[in-house]
Amino acid sequence: MRKSRFTEEQIIGLLKQAEAGRPVAELCRQIGITDTTFYKWRSKFAGLEVSEARRLRQLEEENRRLKGLVADQALDIQVLKEVLGRK
Numbered sequence: 001m002r003k004s005r006f007t008e009e010q011i012i013g014l015l016k017q018a019e020a021g022r023p024v025a026e027l028c029r030q031i032g033i034t035d036t037t038f039y040k041w042r043s044k045f046a047g048l049e050v051s052e053a054r055r056l057r058q059l060e061e062e063n064r065r066l067k068g069l070v071a072d073q074a075l076d077i078q079v080l081k082e083v084l085g086r087k
Helices: 008-019 024-031 035-045 050-086
Strands: none
Touching: 008 024, 008 035, 008 050, 024 035, 035 050
């Protein structure tokens, strides 16, 4: 997973500037992102405080790690079933 150049604080600060009435195109041009990226951030972080956004990131990372563990275990189970099935 690619790490963002921007921290949660920066993203939420940018979203608050847009809520305050600053034009989205100007904000995007200033920090060097596309409008699409801005709107993805807005759908993900809208209404969140910095601490909540950090918690969201931690939960997403934990979810990714647990999905990997489940996939590894499923693969192990499949291999064991194949080995036991040959006997």
